[in-house]
Amino acid sequence: MNLDDAAGVDGLGQETGPSAAGVDGLGRETGPSENGVRRSEMRTTRSQRLGRLALHAALIGFSVLMVAPFFAMLLVSLVPQQAFLAREFGLDQWTLSNYRETFRIVPFGRFYLNSAIVSVTVTVVQILISSLAAFAFARLRFRGRDAIFVLYLATLMIPFPVTVIPNFLIIKNLGWYDSYRALIVPALFSVFSTFLLRQYYRTLPMDLDEAARMDGASSLRIWAQIVLPLSGPVLAALAIFVFQGVWNDFLWPLVVTSSETMRTIPVGLAAFVGQYSTAWGLLMAGAVIALLPVLVIYIIAQKWFVQGITLSGMGGR
Amino acid sequence: MSLPPAPRRSLFRWRPDQQWEGYLFLLPSLLGFAVFVILAVTMSLGISFTSWGLTGFRAFVGLDNYRALLRDPVFWQAVRNTAFYLVTIVPMQLALGLAMALALNQGLRATGVYRLIYFMPVVTTVVAGAIVFRLLLSNNGLINVWIQHFAQFTGLPVTPPNWLGSTRYARWAVVILTLWKNTGFTMVIYLAALQGVPRELTDAARVDGAGGWQRLRHVTLPMISSTTFFLFVYQAIGAFQLFTEPFVMTRGGPANSSLSVVQYIYLAAFRDIRMDKAAAMAWFLFIFIFAFTLIQNRLQRRWVYYETE
Incomplete structure (x- = not known):
C-alpha cells in the first residue's frame, strides 16, 4: 500500500505521456x-x-x-x-x-483534559493488552487457543448497541458510573485490535522465535524484543485509529457520565447545543475550539492518519 | 486459515511452559472479554426476555418485548428511517468516494492537497459537523440561499425546503451530514486500491482500443471489486448503527421522521428506562445486520474478483 505522499500518487496514476508536458504546459509548448x-x-x-x-x-x-x-x-x-x-x-x-x-460558560479546558486522559490511556493500554493477546494467538501454542480465537472473531459481528445496555448496568453495579474508570476500562479490551495485530504477527517468520528460544529467551522477551520492534508501523497505524475513535466516541461517554466535569469534548459540545440551540456564534466558537487541535495535528501528521485509518479500516490487509 | 506448525517434540525445542504462558499472555484480554463482551451479550439476551426497568429485574416475560416491538409504530418508523439511511448513504458514498479517488488517481499535481482536504471531515467530531450543518441547513442558511440563487439563475421552480423542520427532508439533512463526514474515508480506501491495479492491465486494454469508460468498466472496477465489497459492507454496518448524526442534528424529529434504530434504543434505555425493550431492539438490529451480511456474502461470489496468488 503506497500512501506515502502525493508524489507516489502522481507517479502511479499518470494517465499518459510526459507529466512535464502537463506541468509547465499551461501556456507553453514543451x-x-x-x-x-x-x-x-x-x-x-x-x-x-x-x-x-x-x-x-x-x-x-x-x-x-x-x-x-x-x-x-x-x-x-x-x-x-x-x-x-x-x-x-x-x-x-x-x-x-x-x-x-464560550470559555466563560463551558469548561472546555476540562473537556479537553478528560478527552486527553481517556484517549491516551485507552490507546496505550488497549494496544498493550491486544498485543499480548495477539502474540499468544499468533505465536504460542496452548490448549483451546483456536477455540478462544474463533469465539473472539464471532463477537466481531455483534453491534455495539447490543452490549451498551448491559455494560452500563455492569458499570453502575461496580460503582463506576460518572468516573474515569467508566470511560476507560471497558474500552481497554478490543477484539478488533487483537485480531488486527494477530494477523500481522502471523506474517513475521517463526524462525526468529525459534532461534531466540534456542538462546534461552522467554516468551515475554521474544514479545518485547523481537515482535514489538518489528511491528512499529502497524502499531503506529493502529494507535492513530484507536485514538481517533476514542477521541470522537459519543454514545458510550454520553451513557456513563452525568456531571459536567466528566464530559469529553463531543458530549460537552452536544450538551452545549442543547442549551444554546440558536446562539450560533457561541456554538460555532465551541465547534472551532473542539476541532482546532485535532485538525492541526491531522494537517501536520496527515500521512500517518491516512495510513492508520486505511490499514486499520481494511483489517490490516 | 492455516496455523503455525506445532513445534516438533524434540528435546531441545519442546517447551512445556508454553501451555500456561499462552494463558498468561491472554489473561488481561480474556478478563475484559469475559466481562464486557461475553457477560454483556448474555445479559443483554437475558434482559430482552424479562421485564426490566428502573428497579431491575421484575419478571420473566418470554418473547413479550419482541412482540410488543413488532406492534410499536415508532419502532417501525425507526426501521424505515434506518433502511432509508442505508439505501441512500451507502450507494451515494461509494459513488462519490470512487469518483474522487479516480480523479485523484490521474497523476495530477496537488493530489496531496486535495486528499488532505477531502479527508479533513473524517477526523472531525461528528458533533461539531452536526452543529455546522444545523446552521447551513437552517431555513435561511447557506444551502437554502444557494438553492434560491440557483432557482433565480435558471428560472426553475425550486423552493428551498425547510430541511430540519419538515418530516420529509429531515432525513435528507442527516444524509447530507453523513456524506460530508464519511466520503473522505471511502475515497482514501479506494485510492489505495486503485494504486494496486497493475498499469499493464489498463495499458493492454488501451492498446486493444478500449476507451476510458470501457477500461473503467471492464478492467479497473473488476480489479477493485473486493474493495468495493469491503466498503459496501463496512459502510452499511455503519448506516445500520447511525446514532450521533440524527441525535445531535435533528433529535430524531420532527415527529420521529429522522429517528434511527440505535437512537430509539438509546431513548428506550436511558430516557424511558426500559432496558428490556431496548435490549430486544438491539437484538433485532443484530438480526438485521447479520442477515444483511450473510446475504452480501452469498451475493459477492457473483461479482467480486479475488486475485489468487
Whole structure:
C-alpha cells in the first residue's frame, strides 16, 4: 500500500505521456526533444490538457464543498450575534468575544483534559493488552487457543448497541458510573485490535522465535524484543485509529457520565447545543475550539492518519 | 486459515511452559472479554426476555418485548428511517468516494492537497459537523440561499425546503451530514486500491482500443471489486448503527421522521428506562445486520474478483 505522499500518487496514476508536458504546459509548448515525449502522444496533448483542467475544476468543486462547513464555522464564530443576523461578516466585525463567552460558560479546558486522559490511556493500554493477546494467538501454542480465537472473531459481528445496555448496568453495579474508570476500562479490551495485530504477527517468520528460544529467551522477551520492534508501523497505524475513535466516541461517554466535569469534548459540545440551540456564534466558537487541535495535528501528521485509518479500516490487509 | 506448525517434540525445542504462558499472555484480554463482551451479550439476551426497568429485574416475560416491538409504530418508523439511511448513504458514498479517488488517481499535481482536504471531515467530531450543518441547513442558511440563487439563475421552480423542520427532508439533512463526514474515508480506501491495479492491465486494454469508460468498466472496477465489497459492507454496518448524526442534528424529529434504530434504543434505555425493550431492539438490529451480511456474502461470489496468488 503506497500512501506515502502525493508524489507516489502522481507517479502511479499518470494517465499518459510526459507529466512535464502537463506541468509547465499551461501556456507553453514543451519541446519534442524533451525526454520521454513520444511523437505519437504529442497530438493528444491539447485534449489532455483540457481534460486535466476539467478534472482540476471538479476536484476544486469537491474541495469547496468539503471546506465550506469549516469556513462557515470559523466565520460565524468570529462575528457577534447582531452582525450574524444582519449577515455582516466583514473584517471590521471580527472579534473574539464569542470565544471568551464560550470559555466563560463551558469548561472546555476540562473537556479537553478528560478527552486527553481517556484517549491516551485507552490507546496505550488497549494496544498493550491486544498485543499480548495477539502474540499468544499468533505465536504460542496452548490448549483451546483456536477455540478462544474463533469465539473472539464471532463477537466481531455483534453491534455495539447490543452490549451498551448491559455494560452500563455492569458499570453502575461496580460503582463506576460518572468516573474515569467508566470511560476507560471497558474500552481497554478490543477484539478488533487483537485480531488486527494477530494477523500481522502471523506474517513475521517463526524462525526468529525459534532461534531466540534456542538462546534461552522467554516468551515475554521474544514479545518485547523481537515482535514489538518489528511491528512499529502497524502499531503506529493502529494507535492513530484507536485514538481517533476514542477521541470522537459519543454514545458510550454520553451513557456513563452525568456531571459536567466528566464530559469529553463531543458530549460537552452536544450538551452545549442543547442549551444554546440558536446562539450560533457561541456554538460555532465551541465547534472551532473542539476541532482546532485535532485538525492541526491531522494537517501536520496527515500521512500517518491516512495510513492508520486505511490499514486499520481494511483489517490490516 | 492455516496455523503455525506445532513445534516438533524434540528435546531441545519442546517447551512445556508454553501451555500456561499462552494463558498468561491472554489473561488481561480474556478478563475484559469475559466481562464486557461475553457477560454483556448474555445479559443483554437475558434482559430482552424479562421485564426490566428502573428497579431491575421484575419478571420473566418470554418473547413479550419482541412482540410488543413488532406492534410499536415508532419502532417501525425507526426501521424505515434506518433502511432509508442505508439505501441512500451507502450507494451515494461509494459513488462519490470512487469518483474522487479516480480523479485523484490521474497523476495530477496537488493530489496531496486535495486528499488532505477531502479527508479533513473524517477526523472531525461528528458533533461539531452536526452543529455546522444545523446552521447551513437552517431555513435561511447557506444551502437554502444557494438553492434560491440557483432557482433565480435558471428560472426553475425550486423552493428551498425547510430541511430540519419538515418530516420529509429531515432525513435528507442527516444524509447530507453523513456524506460530508464519511466520503473522505471511502475515497482514501479506494485510492489505495486503485494504486494496486497493475498499469499493464489498463495499458493492454488501451492498446486493444478500449476507451476510458470501457477500461473503467471492464478492467479497473473488476480489479477493485473486493474493495468495493469491503466498503459496501463496512459502510452499511455503519448506516445500520447511525446514532450521533440524527441525535445531535435533528433529535430524531420532527415527529420521529429522522429517528434511527440505535437512537430509539438509546431513548428506550436511558430516557424511558426500559432496558428490556431496548435490549430486544438491539437484538433485532443484530438480526438485521447479520442477515444483511450473510446475504452480501452469498451475493459477492457473483461479482467480486479475488486475485489468487
